[in-house]
Amino acid sequence: MAEPALPLVKPMNGGGGGVPAPPSIKPRPVYRPQPPSKAPRRRGRLCTCCLWITFVVSALILLAAIAGGIFYLLYRPHRPTFTVSTFRLSALNVTASNQLASRLDLSITARNPNRKLVFSYDPISISASSNGVAIGNVSVLGFVQGTKNNTVLKTTVTTSGQRLDSPTASDLKKSNVPIEIDMETKVIIKIGALKTKKIPIGVSCSAINAAVPKTKGKKAVPAPEFSPDASCDVKMKIKIWKWTV
Structure with a gap:
């Protein structure tokens, strides 16, 4: 089976005959490493902050309940x-x-x-x-x-x-x-x-x-x-x- 003919390139000096054109080569994309995302680190800090706030609020509520119970046992307050x-x-x-x-x-x-x-x-x-x-x-x-x-x-x-x-x-x-x-x-x-x-x-x-x-x-x-x-x-x-x- 005959191979397809390559296109001929005419010489610049006007001479006869032609030279086959080289196949076109596409440039490869340059790999550029991306900087690491900061979103996971920010989410981690936010979760830690929420946990601490929840812990502090729960501790304050517990202390207030204990103080209220002690106050009631000591003084037995009644409304007028x-x-x-x-x-x-x-x-x-x-x-x-x-x-x-x-x-x-x-x-x-x-x-x-x-x-x-x-x-x-x-x-x-x-x-x-x-x-x-x-x-x-x-x-x-x-x-x-x-x-x-x-x-x-x-x-x-x-x-x-x-x-x-x-x-x-x-x-x-x-x-x-x-x-x-x-x-x-x-x-x-x-x-x-x-x-x-x-x-x-x-x-x-x-x-x-x-x-x-x-x-x-x-x-x-x-x-x-x-x-x-x-x-x-x-x-x-x-x-x-x-x-x-």
């Missing part, structure tokens, strides 16, 4: 309790133009059940309402309550000239109405030379069924005083305990 001990609705008058005038006399007993904790209260805001309708508010002075101590707060809650809508005015003209008592304050808890920062406290006393004062002629006859002994729900809005010396 509040009770409405005496109650009298002296006036609850709704005029023909649906304006409210009321007077509520009550005493509230605050109790510190702890043997080693002292409570120091800021002024206490006391408000009274009936079915969501405010019928008065007052503020009483703060006080310091020692261990295993009962403190009685006597006060009067009043309102005058508050305008009501017709359905609300009709509800307050009934012979008996439910009265709710709410209190708000802040307290510092002391244990020897240690004390907390001010902790907000919310106190909500269950509805007390109160008799509306009767009127004889043009004179109102106050309802008699009674002792409902209504216990109150105490909520201490604690975020973080920070002790200072």
